[in-house]
Amino acid sequence: MSFSAVLFYILSAILLVSAFRVVTAKNPVHAALFLVLAFFTSAGHWLLLEAEFLAIALVLVYVGAVMVLFLFVVMMIDINIEKLRAGFWRHFPVAATVGIVMMAEMILIIASPEAGLDSFGQAAPAVAGVSNVKQLGLQIYTTYLYPFELAAVVLLLAIVAAIALTMRKRKDTKFIDPAVQIAVRREDRVRVLKMDVEKAPAKDAGSSEQQQA
Amino acid sequence: MNWADLHLMPALPEIFLLSALSVILVLDLFVSDARRGITYLLTLLTLAVCAGIQIATSVPYVTTTFSGMFVDDPLADIVKVGMYGFTAIVLVFTRQYMADRGLFKGEYFTLSLFALLGMNVMVSASHFLTLYIGLELLSLALYALIALNRDSTSSTEAAMKFFVLGALSSGLLLYGMSMVYGATGSLDIVQIGKAIQGGSGNTVLLVFGLVFIVAGLSFKLGAVPFHMWVPDVYQGSPTAITLMVGAAPKLAALVFMIRILVQGMGPMVGDWQGMLVIVAVLSMAIGNITAIAQTNIKRMLAYSTISHMGYMLLGLLAGTAQGYSAALFYAFSYVLMTVVGFGILLALSRAGFECERLEDLKGLNGRNSWYALLMLLTMFSMTGIPPLVGFYAKLVVIQAVVDIGMFWLAVFAVLMSLIGAFYYLRVVKHMYFDEVQDTAPIVVRGDAKLVLSLSGLALLVLGVLPQGLLELCLEAMRTSLAAL
Numbered sequence: 001m002s003f004s005a006v007l008f009y010i011l012s013a014i015l016l017v018s019a020f021r022v023v024t025a026k027n028p029v030h031a032a033l034f035l036v037l038a039f040f041t042s043a044g045h046w047l048l049l050e051a052e053f054l055a056i057a058l059v060l061v062y063v064g065a066v067m068v069l070f071l072f073v074v075m076m077i078d079i080n081i082e083k084l085r086a087g088f089w090r091h092f093p094v095a096a097t098v099g100i101v102m103m104a105e106m107i108l109i110i111a112s113p114e115a116g117l118d119s120f121g122q123a124a125p126a127v128a129g130v131s132n133v134k135q136l137g138l139q140i141y142t143t144y145l146y147p148f149e150l151a152a153v154v155l156l157l158a159i160v161a162a163i164a165l166t167m168r169k170r171k172d173t174k175f176i177d178p179a180v181q182i183a184v185r186r187e188d189r190v191r192v193l194k195m196d197v198e199k200a201p202a203k204d205a206g207s208s209e210q211q212q213a
Numbered sequence: 214m215n216w217a218d219l220h221l222m223p224a225l226p227e228i229f230l231l232s233a234l235s236v237i238l239v240l241d242l243f244v245s246d247a248r249r250g251i252t253y254l255l256t257l258l259t260l261a262v263c264a265g266i267q268i269a270t271s272v273p274y275v276t277t278t279f280s281g282m283f284v285d286d287p288l289a290d291i292v293k294v295g296m297y298g299f300t301a302i303v304l305v306f307t308r309q310y311m312a313d314r315g316l317f318k319g320e321y322f323t324l325s326l327f328a329l330l331g332m333n334v335m336v337s338a339s340h341f342l343t344l345y346i347g348l349e350l351l352s353l354a355l356y357a358l359i360a361l362n363r364d365s366t367s368s369t370e371a372a373m374k375f376f377v378l379g380a381l382s383s384g385l386l387l388y389g390m391s392m393v394y395g396a397t398g399s400l401d402i403v404q405i406g407k408a409i410q411g412g413s414g415n416t417v418l419l420v421f422g423l424v425f426i427v428a429g430l431s432f433k434l435g436a437v438p439f440h441m442w443v444p445d446v447y448q449g450s451p452t453a454i455t456l457m458v459g460a461a462p463k464l465a466a467l468v469f470m471i472r473i474l475v476q477g478m479g480p481m482v483g484d485w486q487g488m489l490v491i492v493a494v495l496s497m498a499i500g501n502i503t504a505i506a507q508t509n510i511k512r513m514l515a516y517s518t519i520s521h522m523g524y525m526l527l528g529l530l531a532g533t534a535q536g537y538s539a540a541l542f543y544a545f546s547y548v549l550m551t552v553v554g555f556g557i558l559l560a561l562s563r564a565g566f567e568c569e570r571l572e573d574l575k576g577l578n579g580r581n582s583w584y585a586l587l588m589l590l591t592m593f594s595m596t597g598i599p600p601l602v603g604f605y606a607k608l609v610v611i612q613a614v615v616d617i618g619m620f621w622l623a624v625f626a627v628l629m630s631l632i633g634a635f636y637y638l639r640v641v642k643h644m645y646f647d648e649v650q651d652t653a654p655i656v657v658r659g660d661a662k663l664v665l666s667l668s669g670l671a672l673l674v675l676g677v678l679p680q681g682l683l684e685l686c687l688e689a690m691r692t693s694l695a696a697l
Contacts, residue, residue: 168363
């Protein structure tokens with residue numbers, strides 16, 4: 001077995017275990033950290049396939065940005081994990097049986113001689129001196145320009161949707177617009193009423209009240 | 214490659230749509246809630262201009278651009294014009310409903326336009342990558358639209374279910390696509406078709422991928438056994454959004470299926486025909502039988518949708534030009550019926566009251582005989598009673614199945630539509646023969662009333678004179694699918 005094959009199996013084992021732990025971990029922070037591990041090992045797989053840029057992008061984007069953000073969210077909100085996971089082990093046998101049967105069927109088909117996986121062979125190793133990033137850039141901005149632009153539209157949509165779903169004006173806020181506050185005039189706040197005196201105060205009525213008190 | 218090689222003309226409607234969408238997105242920030250009508254009018258204007266450009270730039274042959282990833286053919290033209298029209302109708306119907314519930318906001322319009330853009334991309338895609346991105350664009354916009362009513366737990370639940378199952382089905386679809394890519398070495402639909410035709414593809418892997426693709430597509434279409442999300446999403450969403458989900462996206466989904474199954478994997482028709490037969494039979498049976506037990510009219514219409522998708526698949530699985538055009542005709546007439554049916558539910562709803570139980574329709578004839586008549590036309594059309602368009606749609610799909618010699622399937626389809634007649638006619642019975650329970654006056658904006666009446670009459674007109682649309686569908690299929 002070559003070195004890269006050994007590496008492949010080690011990485012795959014770690015990937016499978018960590019992916020399984022993402023689903024079964026009791027603590028959501030642990031689950032998120034196992035997901036980080038899963039991303040790292042998949043990045044290792046991509047390195048084995050000589051896709052260096054994608055491997056680095058996966059680590060930078062998913063591990064560096066997305067998962068850190070995710071960890072923040074998990075730590076900020078108070079999730080009652082026991083309530084969320086109620087019934088998990090009760091449904092686990094059925095789900096596991098279905099999953100295992102499906103996986104067995106898929107393995108049987110793909111591993112069967114009729115599938116002819118042998119005919120695919122190994123991809124030729126990349127020629128030395130060819131830059132992975134440069135090739136990717138050339139492809140993205142020429143042949144794949146249309147899907148690239150569409151991906152940007154999807155991101156724009158994600159921004160609009162996130163804002164539409166989360167931004168709300170708080171009803172109990174005491175916030176006052178400073179501009180409005182400065183622009184206020186005396187007439188808006190104080191109203192001087194001119195009215196006639198209705199009744200002259202009686203002197204002895206006041207003194208009798210004081211006596212009563 | 215330089216910019217002169219791009220040939221952007223075929224994609225002009227999409228480019229305009231995206232630009233107009235961005236303009237509306239920014240302009241809406243400066244519009245106060247009281248003058249939201251400006252955004253509404255701009256959105257309608259955008260749709261009208263898009264339809265205009267689409268018709269003006271349509272050519273009776275297939276053109277591609279963006280390295281063959283974008284295809285503009287008569288099939289795309291006719292479906293896109295239909296989608297602009299149906300989206301505009303939906304916006305007109307839902308204005309009052311959304312305003313009554315405080316949902317008449319700028320995001321409603323921008324998200325709707327995003328969904329439309331996603332559908333356009335799906336309809337015009339000629340590459341697995343663009344097919345998938347278009348689908349995600351549509352789905353993401355729909356998830357957000359369903360959850361737009363944030364304070365309603367049922368809407369949030371519906372959005373969550375739709376989101377989780379949508380992600381699952383996207384995963385299935387992508388897995389299938391990756392298998393097909395492995396077997397044929399291409400993501401381009403035309404190249405895949407050629408590879409399979411030439412026999413260079415690996416058959417076992419191709420069929421393996423095809424199973425996942427058909428499962429993913431059935432999920433998106435809402436066909437049995439992948440239909441679980443449809444009733445919950447239809448019931449949980451605000452009625453206006455249910456209409457948005459149930460109308461134009463069905464047209465896009467059909468073309469999406471045609472692009473993958475017919476154009477990409479056309480030579481494997483024998484393989485996917487069998488799978489679609491199972492899906493169609495189950496959809497017609499379970500959709501029609503389960504709908505009988507429903508008391509919520511939105512849920513009943515959801516099961517009715519499932520059964521209609523089964524009928525639509527009958528045309529697709531026939532594997533002939535007549536069959537495909539029958540499926541397209543069915544999709545058009547189904548969307549028209551849905552729009553009128555939900556339009557009346559929207560008209561009967563008012564601030565603080567949702568018309569969603571069957572009892573809410575009781576004695577409608579006594580309250581407003583015109584709406585009762587329109588609902589009667591819709592229900593008769595969904596049942597498939599001549600001379601309405603639903604009858605003709607069912608006739609052409611069953612004709613397509615008979616033409617390929619599947620008589621048992623045709624008989625089964627007719628039997629199932631007889632079962633379906635029960636719950637459609639029950640609605641008519643409630644409207645005409647039961648006592649009025651709800652006596653509140655029905656107030657509908659003038660424009661919505663006009664469009665609702667015209668769409669209702671279109672059910673009748675298209676039923677009497679279906680030849681024009683049918684020939685348009687057939688011609689579009691013949692020109693667009695070169696193999697036929």
